[in-house]
Amino acid sequence: MGWRIWALSGVLFFLYALVSLRTHERLLSNSYDLGIFEQAIRSYAHGELPVSELKGPDFPLLGDHFHPILALLAPFYWVWPSPKTLLVAQAALVAASAIPLALWARRSLGRLAGLIIGSSYGLSWGVASAVGFDFHEVAFAAPLLACSLCALGQGRLRAAAAWALPLLLVKEDLGLTVIAIGLVIAWRGNRRIGLATAGIGLAGTLLTLFLILPAFSPTGSFGYWDRLGDPAGAEQGLAGTLYHYTIGLITPVTKVSTLLFVLAPTLFLALRSPLVWVAVPTLVWRFASNNSFNWGTGFHYSLVLMTIVFAAFVDALVRRGQVASLRRYLAGSLAVTLLLLPQFPLWQLVQPATWRATPRLGAARDVMRLIPDGATVQASTNLVPQLTNRTSVSLFGWAGSRPNPGWIMVDTQVPDERRWPLSHTAEQAALHTALANGYTEVANKNGFVLLQRN
Known part of the structure; x- marks a missing residue:
């Protein structure tokens, strides 16, 4: 009954927790962002709205980003008031996201396919980057997206919508992802549920960006609008703005490299599935940002993308249905994942310096x-x-x-x-x-x- 997949998830949880906790113990975690998120959850644990001294004296975090789902960690923080609570919780959430992907692959493609898909996703560079860098609210998005997209790929459209809607509570930009999921649901055959999901996603996004965040923000507005444009765009006028949102989305070359890295573990087969459209909102806001950190393969920014492209990968493999090509794609995916592994944080687990006391x-x-x-x-x-x-x-x-x-x-x-x-x-x-x-x-x-x- 798929016990091997659950065991695989347990192994992934152990690896994620180990690399995160050891990073923290070596004084390699950071104020931005582990410190900020612990201050948020500490506030919730005390029955208060989240504030962070790191953002400013008594700074209200719901005026910075909209992530009320973090309150779910408060009971765990009561038991273990430590930043390690956040790191272990993140490890559990991300490891759990491998289960629906692997079970779908197992059910549709066979037992070996389930294990390989689960392993390739769980060890992929985007996941490794996320668990190796502090804690972030998008850890909640990974299992929700995995469940939603797996249901969508299997034709369970109501379940797909139900799993997608809680993404509105994870972070403000994920409302755009909910819209994309709704549109794919409509395209797959249920226009009523699909358009309703997209409508709720749009309403939630507008409500968050233009009402909730400004209401809590000390400045009275969402503080990241200025990152979604070219700093020179105002001087260059309409032409500069058009350039930024066209050619600027693929320049500099770092953006193209990141896109290739995102698709490489699926051998680009994910492009054959309509599920890959769900990745477009995240790619657009990242590449439209004038913050160069958003363009690359570091930090936590690619966790959501990795979940989406692996769901699209499974969907594309199911659509192909050819045993010989299936084996080649599975072997290729695992090979690419392992080839990239040494460049990202999970590789620290086999480095002697990681375990050396100083x-x-x-x-x-x-x-x-x-x-x-x-x-x-x-x-x-x-x-x-x-x-x-x-x-x-x-x-x-x-x-x-x-x-x-x-x-x-x-x-x-x-x-x-x-x-x-x-x-x-x-x-x-x-x-x-x-x-x-x-x-x-x-x-x-x-x-x-x-x-x-x-």
Whole structure:
């Protein structure tokens, strides 16, 4: 009864949790975004609307992004008030998303196909990038999308709509994905359910972007509109805008590379399924963004895309129905996945450095223990998630942080590529300024400096 697929999901959960937790234990998690999301869930656990000191003093997070589904993690946070709760929950959600894909493949293509599809998806670079970088609300989207698209591919259109609608509670941009799912449902034969789903998706998107987010935002508007355009577009007029939303969607070449990476694990067969249209809204907003982080293969941005293209892959394989070509495509998909694996975070699990204890890690924890529970703190970005569960912590060196905290803790030896928001020189200047303005050095151990306000 598919027990091997459930076992595969269990193995994936173990791998995801292991890489996430070990990354956190090595002080490689970040204020943006693990720290922010823990502050959100900590608020929910205390029966309050989510706020984040990292975004600003008492900043209301429902004015930043719309993700009320995070409240579902509050009961788990009561039991284990730690950032590790978020990382384990993310591992469970993403691992669960492999189950419907693998079961559909098993049911339609055979037992071996189910295991290979589940493995290729679970080890794919987009999934690995997501679980290897902090925690994000889109972890909830993966199982919802997988269930919706698998139902859609099998003709269970009511179930497809039912699984899609909760995406409106995950993040504001996923309303566009709901619209796309509704349109595919309508195309597949149930216009009433499909158009109703698309209509609810449109209404939810407009309500979120133009009413809910502005109502909570300190600025009175959605704060990311300026990322959806070419900074030079206003100067270049209509021609510049048209260029940005046409040629600009495939330039620079990073965008094309990402698209090829997204489709490569399916050997581009996903393009033969109408389910792949569900990926279009995510691709458009990412490539229209003027934030270059959205264009590449890093971070969590491709998790949703990976779920969609693998569902389209299964659908296309079912449509082909040729045993010989099926075996070639399955073998090719697994080969591409394994070929790309060393470039992404899951590969860290076989690297000796991942498991090596260093004196610095112990020193960091020794210094952090000197900070009392409930204190106000400013800290380096890699130290923030170590403190969010028991202090009111913000980012050292950022102008929007709460001023005059009781404590300041800085990792002065963090590599330059991980420094943010201050360079090493600016960080040293900021520490000297703090010492000149009433702070006393309490500890200085292996590069970890702790100051206390007199």
